[in-house]
Amino acid sequence: MITKKAEYAIIILTELASHPQGTVVTSKEIARSRALPPNLVVQLLAVLKEEGWTGGTRGPSGGIKLLVDPSEINLRQVIEIIDGPIGITRCLFSDTPCQNKTHCSLRGVWARAQNNMLSVLEEVTIRDLAEKAPRDC
Amino acid sequence: MITKKAEYAIIILTELASHPQGTVVTSKEIARSRALPPNLVVQLLAVLKEEGWTGGTRGPSGGIKLLVDPSEINLRQVIEIIDGPIGITRCLFSDTPCQNKTHCSLRGVWARAQNNMLSVLEEVTIRDLAEKAPRDC
DNA sequence: ATATAATATAACCAATCTAGTTATTTATAA
DNA sequence: TTATAAATAACTAGATTGGTTATATTATAT
Numbered sequence: 001m002i003t004k005k006a007e008y009a010i011i012i013l014t015e016l017a018s019h020p021q022g023t024v025v026t027s028k029e030i031a032r033s034r035a036l037p038p039n040l041v042v043q044l045l046a047v048l049k050e051e052g053w054t055g056g057t058r059g060p061s062g063g064i065k066l067l068v069d070p071s072e073i074n075l076r077q078v079i080e081i082i083d084g085p086i087g088i089t090r091c092l093f094s095d096t097p098c099q100n101k102t103h104c105s106l107r108g109v110w111a112r113a114q115n116n117m118l119s120v121l122e123e124v125t126i127r128d129l130a131e132k133a134p135r136d137c
Numbered sequence: 138m139i140t141k142k143a144e145y146a147i148i149i150l151t152e153l154a155s156h157p158q159g160t161v162v163t164s165k166e167i168a169r170s171r172a173l174p175p176n177l178v179v180q181l182l183a184v185l186k187e188e189g190w191t192g193g194t195r196g197p198s199g200g201i202k203l204l205v206d207p208s209e210i211n212l213r214q215v216i217e218i219i220d221g222p223i224g225i226t227r228c229l230f231s232d233t234p235c236q237n238k239t240h241c242s243l244r245g246v247w248a249r250a251q252n253n254m255l256s257v258l259e260e261v262t263i264r265d266l267a268e269k270a271p272r273d274c
Numbered sequence: 275a276t277a278t279a280a281t282a283t284a285a286c287c288a289a290t291c292t293a294g295t296t297a298t299t300t301a302t303a304a
Numbered sequence: 305t306t307a308t309a310a311a312t313a314a315c316t317a318g319a320t321t322g323g324t325t326a327t328a329t330t331a332t333a334t
Contacts, residue, residue: 196302
């Protein structure tokens, strides 16, 4: 399952993308305006920063800003950064087809189902969300 | 995530479907031939029985058999019987769009992604698996 | 300079879920 | 009547989730 943390990270990026480029927003402000747990916002920003997507300046009048074009970040990327690799079944995490059987038709079904899902998550970007919905979940 | 239990249930049904109609198989035989934990097989068969898909006769020379046409059972059904409703995010479990916002574009994305996945799981039946793969995960 | 506002980092925790195990009961064929 | 098999129920260790708490660090307004 896609975790709430991943969802929160998407919302944080969307919030940042909905501010004029170059301006900074404090993590508390992000948390308040999107009704997210403030401590989680800080925690997630650390991961987004590590990815190079966001950066912050400290001290009074400091804050966070987006460092990349929001159209360059799709939802699959955000989810995988926060949650790790996506897999709708455990089967898809192991790189060898289950145990000692040569091929596994179930695995093929899982893979097709998952790819169908991922194609949607890949084609939607943070920019899309920022444009279409000023305020989200 | 689709649990191993759901996957096991699919495998159990596939195993049953790969035997001549009307013949019975013991739960231990199912477990052995597909390398599943025997106790879990028993546990899952209880659920499948409740659904009316399988039935058993007790005692010596007893066993389990399929009660319905395997082409009538698709993977989505099995997963939902075992795991409960499918949701790739928590958001999709609540029937009201998040909190106090009128609409949520993220929710729409999740729904589209999930439906793309489900369409694959709905179009594949136990019969398909039984035909294409004698032995699976 | 220095208090303060803010990011940044790390460790911790309760509740739930997963993937089982164990034990007991009931029905039936031989 | 007894061995065999399904059926039912309760329990459990370990992992994951969705947080909280505590502390360190840094930049800037005064």
